[in-house]
Amino acid sequence: MKDMVTPTMPVFEDMLAAHDRIAPHIHRTPVLTSAYLNGLSGAELFFKCENFQKAGAFKVRGACNAVFGLDNETARRGVATHSSGNHALSLSYAAGRRGIPCHVVMPRTAPQAKKDAVRGYGGLITECEPSTSSREAVFAEVQAATGAEFVHPYDDPRVIAGQGTCSRELIEQTGGLDAVIAPIGGGGMVSGCCLTLSRLGPGTLIFAAEPEQADDACRSLRAGRIIADDAPETVADGLKVPLKDNTWHFVSRHVTDILTASEQEIVEAMRLAWQRMKIVIEPSSAVALAAILKNPEIFRGKRVGVIVTGGNVDLDRLPWSAG
Template sequence: MNSPVSSPALPTYADVVAAHERIAPFVHRTPVLTSAYLDALTGASLFFKCENFQKAGAFKARGASNAVFGLSAEQAGKGVATHSSGNHGLSLSYAAGRRGIPCTVVMPRTAPQAKKDAVKGYGGRVVECEASTSSREAVFAEVVAETGAEFVHPYNDPRVIAGQGTCSRELVEQVEGLDAVIAPIGGGGMVSGTCLTLSPIAPGIRIYAGEPEQADDAARSFRAGHIIADDSPETVADGLKVPLKELTWHFVKNHVTDILTAGEDEIVAAMQLVWKRMKIVIEPSSAVPLAAILRNPDIFRGKRVGVIVTGGNVDLERLPWGRS
């Protein structure tokens, strides 16, 4: 895992521009929504970039589509494979299905059933593993040895990061005068894509990341100055349990202003607020940025803030506030 050949090259903003053109037929240009109630509550002007309305229900359709449709015919012939807690896996299955190639996804057995079902619904194959990074990577190695498929990493992949960068490229076209953008952080693919896009075209915009307190390895890495990886953190934000890798760490350490954490109750409360006040379905991971804003109002008060809502794939049988 640590050998030099395993470290892919850094993507550039030119890769984002190329990705935007490549994936345009396969993804939505998602809307930006506002809420007067949440503006009043936070003291900021919030602009929610709603990737919960994206193909496959999450921003990861962008990076997955860029990777799949950038493959040569020879590479595509063997199919693609990945490990994922859900959204990247189902997004890769979506993209592979659009191209007509096989897709295998290694998923924690504890991943939401809705996400497992979505992978299968898009034609992908699910192989389950234990809920730890070490188990995920070990089982995945077996899958690649068996299939010879092209590995599309959920976030430590320049093709994926460039694809995710298209989200903030749209956001700055849709909303003028942003002071800051905040996105959830787990492995850091969306945050890295945001940095990749905004640092050259809107360097005045501050970039923040929101992270669960119970899975705060990125925040601790940021403060320590090197990657700290937790193997199996427990948080309601199931999409944010994975650690940073070398590519995403590069963008985080060089371009992120701060990583702000939120507690489990705060994440659930923020999720409920969005459901109730904005009438849209978001998953717990997507609620972390709003929870972080509510915990740190002084940072954002009076500012125009882009909030990236990363996905809306929720298991309706296991909502974090219980069954009604």
């Protein structure tokens, strides 16, 4: 396995090395289009479907890069993380592929489908309260007890480099784009887009999309400093976490704007994707489409890459179902 260049921040060469490292363990996901959604938005939309990724989410890219970049001695102690779901199950998947333990701290309110997936991949779950402060406190106890290598869900150079492989594929598959938009919570995927597009698509505008009820990244960009909410409530469960130093580095330097969408707009966009594209996407993924439909004047006439970040949905608790 190739050693990763390890500066304070990941560099473009780290993304290239990550793509080689993780290739045996991930899918090169398809890019889909929809004439209906093009007409609705006035843009030419290219959906990078990470909902078809291993473990059902883009986060398997960063998780695999971190796990398969470990030396054998470190790997034997296993890996550990805290996550609302997709990073937890992705790290569990990667650890299982390497045959090492994976310890995960998850909010007790995380979707049952994601908890089941973590356990299905062999991850060992410790539950916490649904707040950033609780998850970090409980995680500290778990890591102290296990000695496992911490792989942060997003504020980790190895993870950011892995996530950057998604936009590399997107550019290769589309031949170039005017803009790319991705959901933002902690900022791992958006940071990966910034890392890759600054070299491969320097003229490509980078947008992020966020729930109105968890808009700390939007407020951070406007304030010029990280603003962190501890326990926001939103249907987009994967976007409740705040930016951290590594991701803020990329977001503050490269993101054109962060757009927000209401809970109703997110659910409507999710349902629209299910109905028109016949694909299963989760609420966190739908925020990007919701932001485009809410702000058509920004994207009209442009070729726009849309990162569909995941498709891990609790089918017994769909957000448009009654009760």
